[in-house]
Amino acid sequence: MNSVLLINGLIGGVVFGAIYALIGSSLNVLVGVLRIINFAHGEFILAGGFLTYVLLTYFGINPLVALPFAAVLFFAVGYVLYYLLIPRLAHSDEPETASFLLMFGVSLMIVSVLTWIFEADVRPINFSFDPINVLLYTVENGYGEGRDAKVLVPTARLVALAINALIIVALTWFFYRTLPGKAMRAAIMNREAVQIVGIDIHRLSATAFGLAASLAAVTGVLLTLVVPSIDPNGGADLTLIGFIVIALGGLGHPVGALAAGIIFGLVEQVSNVMLPQAAAQMLGFMILVAVIFFKPSGLFGLERGR
């Protein structure tokens, strides 16, 4: 019985962990390349989720079809948003703090619009695959004589996990094999130097902003597959998870976010089934504080002077 719970926790951990990894990756692009503390990141994700909800509920469009649509749309939105908001931040004394406050304002605006349109209720996402669940594993007589314990996973979660994995592979390829990806990694290390070698930092930054918004929206679409409901006030929690993941993984470390996301997902989901809820949530934050204190460059970060 306990082993079934544990297995469920582990599977949930991987599914949620992959989502967290994706949140971390997109936030990492903003924090790393642009030095933007995006407090509206959770709302970007929610926006993707609500787009899926609208397309599904009013137009009957499958979330899997909504996914590429959301990706392109939000890339464009992010690209434009960059030019509207970010260049002016350079005028402030502490651009990082200013970016946090700016994006906090943006997040208030998004939440306000979402609750205006959809009201403050949690909306259900009525979508499932056939079959609804996949039987992964059976423990014979797991619940006593004649009652087998079954490990069932919703198909939608497995689909989300598979797509998630594909996106992460594509993202890794982008960062390590393409020119814009390499330029972004270079910008993470040294923003000034990148400009000297002839890269248009504004175009690169706008692309990075577009990419991050696009990834966030895609995360929102995938999240509707994992959790079949959406709450306009759930953005702050998602933002927080993003920051935990990048702090664990190391700021601006593209692969670190991945492992950190999975680790955080596993810890959270397993402790959810093992501990009281408040204690489980505490654990994640305590790990975070410990990591920052004892290894400020993240679990996978390279030691840097500073």
Place this chain on the structure above:
Amino acid sequence: MTDAILSVDGLVKRFGGLVAVNEVSFDVPRGLIVGLIGINGAGKTTLMNCVNGIYHSDGGRVVVDGHDMTNHKPHEIASLGVGRTFQIPRIFHRMTLIENLMVPVLGSEKSDAELTDMAEACLDRVDLYPLRGNNGEELSGGQQKLLELARVLMFDPALILLDEPFAGVNPSLCRIMIQQIEKMKQDGKSFLLVSHDLTSIYRLSDQISVLNQGEIIASGTVETIQSDPAVIEAYLGN
């Protein structure tokens, strides 16, 4: 043993695999100006940062006025009477000029009114008095260098580390700067002067050391350095 205000012995500083300062030893005798020259990247600023504690050195000793201050904190070294300026001026840009000058004397027992008088006098010495109520950010680059010098004057340290004091300063401000350095020397201050600009350093220094790739390749008076073939090679390349 000579009476040295600063004595550096076998100092080493590494950045990863790169040895930026390699077993450097030299003294700054009391009341003299020691010039440290070398091309860009020779390790001059790194050496200065090790002396005043901004960098943690990887070996060797720094002795200030008889006290071993190796790897002490910058504020502890400063409190022994070591002042410095920076290559790129590091002023407090959101504080007024008067407030800027108060920073090094915050621990003083003098009253605020006395300190304000002192600050005004120091600003006057570098011709910045009329701007005393302005914020640091409202100064030009050259004026910021003078403000740094005024801050050192205020501090009244026994040893002053000057990092590229003439870089990016126009000739008339440069003249004020040289005047003030000479005046402070008359008052008995000692200097470690770092520059890659030879004209001014030859004019001011009593002794010169030449740093190349983290090592001192020559030391002596201006005349001996000027005719040293190793120095010419280091500057003109091999």
Place this chain on the structure above:
Amino acid sequence: MQRSSSPEIEIDTRRADTVRRTLWYGLVVVILIWCAVIPVFDGNLSLYFAMMMWVTLATGLNFIAGFTGYMPFGYVAFYGIGAYATGIAVKVLGMSVYLAIPFAGVVGVLFGLLIAPTLRLSGIYFAIVSLSLAIICQRAIALMPEEVTGGSLGLNLGVVTVREHGYYAMLLILVAALLTASWLARSRLGKALKAIRDDAEAAEALGVNVTRSRLYAWLLATLFPALAGGTQAWFTGALDPQTAFDVLVTAKTVIYAMAGGLGTVLGPLVGTVVLVWVDELIWRAFPVLNNFLLGAIIAALILFAPRGLIGSLTRRYPRLRRYIM
């Protein structure tokens, strides 16, 4: 060398300081009298209480964020701990609420001392750790036995405390915060802190003990939110972990302080009064899109007046500095 100045200007700088001080203390007296008579005329007590509390919080935040450049995103932790220290002292320990508030202040400062090592971290890491600690506090309080903290339902103080007294306690704390701010701005500690904010390395090279000065600012910054949190619990008569540790408390505090201008004494006061008032107006006129407009105002402030109302004004017109503390 000839003196390059006329003696008039010299008198002028000294007089400017007197002018600034007179204006500031005059303002504090006006605020004191104004807020003191509100209950007599049966004004909107809750609004004025909120205003006083936010000004106190924003002024307290200014001690660390404005004077040293650290941005504690978990600032609400001290507010929540103050509220709970008061609640527990009154309900469990049976302490009088008049003693419970100073007790809350002490607890807040002790907690600040406990987590002072976080000041070693910089930038975003400090922000994230600070935020995480606030969340840990919230969850820890929810986990504690119900006899002590009331669990997730919280505590009810209404029966044992008088609301109007809570109002006047807040007024006293507000005045204390404002006077501390003006003292700090003129003190040597304040100058050390501003130097650290502008360039910590240079300040240290000039003999400023950065670690110690920062610690003092931090402890001052933790005292006022703890007092304010305790008094808020007193005034409203109830507290629970959700509202006592609401991240929005930090966010609003930061925004109010920043809107007026961090690093100035007047800034957090002006920023809070203007924004709380604007918020109230928006709330009445557009109940639906209230937060949208608030968000838009914040974004506009950051983009077009990054130093806040006061900071941007004195940057544009440096002469105003002689009137503004």
